[in-house]
Amino acid sequence: MRAFLQSPVGAIEIEETDGYISSVRIVPDEKVGESDSCELLKKATMQLQEYFAGERKEFDLPLRQEGTPFQQKAWNYLSTIPYGQTVSYKDEAIAIGSPKGCRAVGAANGKNNLAIVVPCHRVINGGGKLGGYAYGTDIKLLLLELENHYNLM
Template sequence: MKAYLESPVGVIEIEENDGYITSVIFVEKRPQQENPENAILDKAITQLQEYFAGNRKHFELPLKQPGTAFQQKAWNYLSTIPYGETVSYKTEAIAIGSPRGSRAVGSANGKNKLVIVVPCHRVINENGELGGFAYDMDIKRHLLEMEKHYNKNI
């Protein structure tokens, strides 16, 4: 089941399967359908709205996304990166036990289907440049700037 949220950075499609949020991705446009009645999707929409308003720093949703053991390690690490902060791909690679795996980490992060909720946008290049992102780089930039702004105002 899918629901949609028009966010400040674009349309977000949220998918729920068997009681879990399985996908939070950006899509080109919102379909002409109403969001279904679904408590988990409603909770996800509410938490995303709170995030964009600067009132939510952590998500409390049942999540499930299939991936390799390496991808799972990379994605689990993403959720430990504090709101409003960034780390490098190299830092993430070292933290998950693959010190030479910066590119593999970038690839795993690029396959993350729980964008924002599992914050792959908080990983940047070691030189401070934004690095990659599965969506428009302006979205990554906006999310990072928004988090830094709200983090200062806590």
């Protein structure tokens, strides 16, 4: 099942599989279709709307995405990065016990299927440069600026 949400970063597709949110992706407008109606998709849509309004800093949703043990470790770490803050790829690599794994961390984060909800946009290059983002650095910057704006309020 899936639902769609128009947001400040464009159309977002939210997928539910077996009682879990399995994907949150930014999609082109032409990919937007009918939204299915289920309580979990409604809850996820509401929480994303609250996030974009600055009313939600953490998500409370059952999540599941398939990945290697290393990817799972990297994705789990992402959810510990506080709203409005950033860490470097090196910081993440050290935190998950792979201090020389900066590139591997970047690759794992690039495969994160739960954009925004599992906040890979909060990981940047050393020296404060944005680094990559699956949906482009413009959207990464927009998300970071949104969080910074609401974090100061």
